[in-house]
Amino acid sequence: MTQTRTLPKPADFLDIRDWVFDLDNTLYPHHVDLFSQIDKNMTAYVSALLQMERDEARKLQKQYYRDHGTTLQGLMIHHGIDPNDFLEKAHAIDYSALMPQPELAAAIKALPGRKFIFTNGSVKHAQATAGALGILDNFDDIFDIVAADYVPKPAGSTYDKFMSLNRVDTKRAAMFEDLPRNLTVPKALGMKTVLLVPQNLEGTVVEWWEKTSGADDHIDYVTNDLTAFLKTLV
Numbered sequence: 001m002t003q004t005r006t007l008p009k010p011a012d013f014l015d016i017r018d019w020v021f022d023l024d025n026t027l028y029p030h031h032v033d034l035f036s037q038i039d040k041n042m043t044a045y046v047s048a049l050l051q052m053e054r055d056e057a058r059k060l061q062k063q064y065y066r067d068h069g070t071t072l073q074g075l076m077i078h079h080g081i082d083p084n085d086f087l088e089k090a091h092a093i094d095y096s097a098l099m100p101q102p103e104l105a106a107a108i109k110a111l112p113g114r115k116f117i118f119t120n121g122s123v124k125h126a127q128a129t130a131g132a133l134g135i136l137d138n139f140d141d142i143f144d145i146v147a148a149d150y151v152p153k154p155a156g157s158t159y160d161k162f163m164s165l166n167r168v169d170t171k172r173a174a175m176f177e178d179l180p181r182n183l184t185v186p187k188a189l190g191m192k193t194v195l196l197v198p199q200n201l202e203g204t205v206v207e208w209w210e211k212t213s214g215a216d217d218h219i220d221y222v223t224n225d226l227t228a229f230l231k232t233l234v
Helices: 035-050 054-068 071-079 083-090 102-110 123-133 156-166 180-188 226-231
Strands: 018-021 114-118 141-143 173-177 192-196 221-223
Touching: 035 054, 035 071, 035 083, 054 071, 071 083, 102 226, 114 156, 123 141, 141 156, 156 180, 173 180, 180 192, 221 226
Parallel strands: 018 114, 018 173, 114 141, 173 192, 192 221
Antiparallel strands: none
């Protein structure tokens, strides 16, 4: 059963030495709404590519996201697009909504062991995002969609590649994510799993498959404040 307490017991994470963080809506709060810019860019890309009206393009975009893990993967499978062109256009956004987070930076830096960003986005986007938050220098590496051969989370092969490349002992690792389905494989591998949820769900647009439920046994902890959560561990 999902542990819904906001803050963990520090003893629960004493053995953790590899800390793995998703990027969007995880390292910054959902209400910042940075991803909405990417979402609009992806809709525009699908619309231009397939000569669709915006609403029709958005519906197909979301279908590919749901069925294939990312819109990009769906477009590659069904339309053979150039992934680099897509990523460049999707991530052409304004990062000024992100403010430096010194408390988050200090909390991440204080965690014992290695820290990684594991994202379905690009390295360039991750660097820009983490840089704007003032936390980039606290990470050992970024594993992006290109490193994953464009096969996104939640595919098991992508987690296997990340773990193997970085020699991660999954029994001593923790994964932080905003999508419940992306924590299924980490939990099966023996990792601690932490779900980041919006602080105000009522004002947030979340697809049904992105929501958590009482049946999510693969989620160990749920929190709406990453900084507060990490500060209890150090």
